[in-house]
Amino acid sequence: MNKMAPNLLEIRDLKKTFGIATxxxxxxxTLTALQDINFSVRQGETLGIVGESGCGKSTLxxxxxxxxxxxxxxxxxxxxxxxxxxxxxxxxxxADLQIIFQDPLASLNPRMTVGEIIEDPLKTLRPELKRAERxxxxxxxxxxxxxxxxxxxxxxxxxxxxxxxxxxxxxxLITEPKLIVCDExxxxxxxxxxxxxxxxxxxxxxxxxLTLIFISHNLSVVRHVSDRILVLYLGRVVELAxxxxxxxxxxxxxxxxxxxxxxxxxxxxxxxxQIESLQGEIPSPINxxxxxxxxxxxxxxxxxxAEVRPPLEEIENGRxxxxxxxxxxxxxxxxxxxx
Amino acid sequence: MTxxxxxxxxxxxxxxxxxxxVHAVRELNFSLQAGETxxxxxxxxxxxxxxxxxxxxxxxxxxxxSGRAMLGDLNLVGMDKNRLDQxxxxxxxxxxxxxMTSLNPSLRLKTQLSEVLVKHQGFDKGKAIRHAVEMLERxxxxxxxxxxxxxxxxxxxxxxxxxxxxxxxxxxxxxLIADEPTTALDVTVQAQMLDLFKTLTEDFGTALVLxxxxxxxxxxxxxxxxxxxGGRCVEKGRTDELFYDPRHPYTLGLLHSTPHIAHxxxxxxPIQGLPPSLEHLPKGCSFHPRCAFCFDxxxxxxPPLAPVEGGREKACFYEGPMTYEAVA
Numbered sequence: 261m262n263k264m265a266p267n268l269l270e271i272r273d274l275k276k277t278f279g280i281a282t283x284x285x286x287x288x289x290t291l292t293a294l295q296d297i298n299f300s301v302r303q304g305e306t307l308g309i310v311g312e313s314g315c316g317k318s319t320l321x322x323x324x325x326x327x328x329x330x331x332x333x334x335x336x337x338x339x340x341x342x343x344x345x346x347x348x349x350x351x352x353x354x355a356d357l358q359i360i361f362q363d364p365l366a367s368l369n370p371r372m373t374v375g376e377i378i379e380d381p382l383k384t385l386r387p388e389l390k391r392a393e394r395x396x397x398x399x400x401x402x403x404x405x406x407x408x409x410x411x412x413x414x415x416x417x418x419x420x421x422x423x424x425x426x427x428x429x430x431x432x433l434i435t436e437p438k439l440i441v442c443d444e445x446x447x448x449x450x451x452x453x454x455x456x457x458x459x460x461x462x463x464x465x466x467x468x469x470l471t472l473i474f475i476s477h478n479l480s481v482v483r484h485v486s487d488r489i490l491v492l493y494l495g496r497v498v499e500l501a502x503x504x505x506x507x508x509x510x511x512x513x514x515x516x517x518x519x520x521x522x523x524x525x526x527x528x529x530x531x532x533x534q535i536e537s538l539q540g541e542i543p544s545p546i547n548x549x550x551x552x553x554x555x556x557x558x559x560x561x562x563x564x565x566a567e568v569r570p571p572l573e574e575i576e577n578g579r580x581x582x583x584x585x586x587x588x589x590x591x592x593x594x595x596x597x598x599x
Numbered sequence: 600m601t602x603x604x605x606x607x608x609x610x611x612x613x614x615x616x617x618x619x620x621v622h623a624v625r626e627l628n629f630s631l632q633a634g635e636t637x638x639x640x641x642x643x644x645x646x647x648x649x650x651x652x653x654x655x656x657x658x659x660x661x662x663x664x665s666g667r668a669m670l671g672d673l674n675l676v677g678m679d680k681n682r683l684d685q686x687x688x689x690x691x692x693x694x695x696x697x698x699m700t701s702l703n704p705s706l707r708l709k710t711q712l713s714e715v716l717v718k719h720q721g722f723d724k725g726k727a728i729r730h731a732v733e734m735l736e737r738x739x740x741x742x743x744x745x746x747x748x749x750x751x752x753x754x755x756x757x758x759x760x761x762x763x764x765x766x767x768x769x770x771x772x773x774x775l776i777a778d779e780p781t782t783a784l785d786v787t788v789q790a791q792m793l794d795l796f797k798t799l800t801e802d803f804g805t806a807l808v809l810x811x812x813x814x815x816x817x818x819x820x821x822x823x824x825x826x827x828x829g830g831r832c833v834e835k836g837r838t839d840e841l842f843y844d845p846r847h848p849y850t851l852g853l854l855h856s857t858p859h860i861a862h863x864x865x866x867x868x869p870i871q872g873l874p875p876s877l878e879h880l881p882k883g884c885s886f887h888p889r890c891a892f893c894f895d896x897x898x899x900x901x902p903p904l905a906p907v908e909g910g911r912e913k914a915c916f917y918e919g920p921m922t923y924e925a926v927a
Binding site for chain 2: 450
């Protein structure tokens with residue numbers, strides 16, 4: 261990936277809240293799912309988005325695709341703000357921005373054949389194509405995701421999870437998108453199948469010149485596929501850096517804790533490793549802590565962390581961290597287990 | 600460590616279907632020592648869960664087990680339900696992936712926890728509740744006295760899994776079977792749980808069976824491991840041996856399929872193809888269609904699980920070097 265590559269996508273000051281009704285007569289509470297989200301995605305890169313349940317990573321993916329309308333902020337696609345596009349315009353734009361979901365079987369219509377499922381986006385997005393041409397494209401894309409063309413008339417239930425995910429990928433590829441948001445694409449798959457799908461995604465990325473946003477709770481998987489990684493905590497970006505920087509030299513205390521908790525498939529390294537276990541649990545996004553939202557679980561927290569919201573600052577070439585103490589944290593750091 | 604708490608001999612599990620039967624587990628043999636952690640690794644359909652559900656008498660109605668599962672001089676296989684109820688929860692306990700579906704949503708934690716003690720230990724209610732609260736504290740639940748009054752839905756996933764563990768440990772069982780206990784949890788919570796398991800085996804001498812598909816989890820906690828494929832054990836031995844010197848191509852394949860956080864490989868070397876359907880297991884070695892080291896004999900003859908050296912065992916005819924470079 262070229263560091264100088266142009267930005268395909270820019271997210272500016274994105275905010276998303278959800279109203280939660282708590283009872284018949286009580287007032288509605290507000291859950292802040294995402295706030296102050298700023299980042300860009302470069303042409304041709306894979307941007308990983310990691311974080312724990314409820315951190316807002318899937319909501320972010322859906323806000324980018326306008327499947328959920330953000331409350332505030334801009335989603336700039338090649339400079340054009342998608343949040344302001346009329347529905348009809350946005351529909352056309354969807355040929356460029358596609359998504360792959362976690363549960364491959366649940367995301368395929370059980371009453372449509374594989375061929376119909378993969379072909380469907382073309383009918384809406386490329387109405388000028390003739391039926392024969394659409395079918396030809398379906399066959400081509402099936403071949404490139406490793407599905408046999410003779411499976412074209414089968415139904416989703418006849419496929420295993422891994423094959424169903426290949427169908428989902430084929431459906432996303434058929435419109436020749438520039439960007440695909442992959443939302444936990446391998447989490448429901450067995451280890452050996454997971455590896456097949458990860459390899460397939462990286463081959464397709466090269467073949468089709470794709471840009472990927474890869475959302476996952478599995479940090480080993482994200483590390484494997486991503487050029488840069490964005491770490492979310494409670495709806496905010498806490499760190500954004502290249503994969504090597506994040507894994508070799510994490511700056512934010514949350515990133516560090518998250519990384520040391522990842523299981524390593526190597527018994528000796530696993531035994532040597534010092535886990536920086538986090539105290540307590542993720543606070544409620546309905547009533548998040550003041551200042552830095554991570555401070556309630558951070559062993560480096562001081563009084564000032566409760567007073568100021570740490571800005572996401574560039575600390576070195578393109579590296580962003582939201583922690584007012586990252587320099588002090590640095591000096592106290594214990595090295596992570598290295599291979 | 601020669602105190603055997605459970606000994607499994609020729610355990611098989613069969614399910615009756617309309618027209619046929621499916622062998623989910625075949626001829627499983629192993630023994631479990633006090634205080635050790637044994638991981639059972641395999642993909643969906645490998646039989647890893649069914650083997651242990653059968654020991655607990657929890658098979659689906661069309662399932663039946665044969666062989667022996669000796670807990671002391673009691674054989675758990677085929678034991679009648681009343682007899683089994685005296686053992687389950689007391690000497691041997693099992694926890695599952697999804698704690699929400701294992702806890703009764705309409706009972707307060709203290710009610711469902713103390714029930715076990717009243718039944719198995721003959722405690723009166725007050726003593727049982729005090730004991731339950733103590734156990735909640737041991738598994739790291741903050742304000743256990745207050746939380747004991749809560750209902751399961753009021754807790755987070757990690758807390759619910761702790762409650763499950765507390766419940767399983769109330770009678771200090773000799774054996775705890777944990778079926779994918781951390782799969783639904785976030786990594787930071789998972790790390791806390793694995794830590795808790797270590798403490799348990801060390802402090803209580805509980806023998807832990809950890810059923811999982813995650814080799815990272817295995818590496819961190821297991822003393823020994825058993826790899827299952829198509830209903831059979833294909834390799835077993837000490838964890839370090841299997842990780843650094845796997846002798847079965849499937850074990851090697853699993854290791855090469857697992858992304859590693861500490862070093863990023865250009866690409867993974869996945870096992871080709873799909874796991875077999877138990878109804879149509881390939882002839883010979885059931886792994887042969889996906890195996891990079893397969894030769895003529897593997898197509899016809901099923902390799903028996905046989906000792907290698909140092910107490911390890913494998914079910915594979917191939918004896919050459921076990922790297923992908925060797926076959927490339």
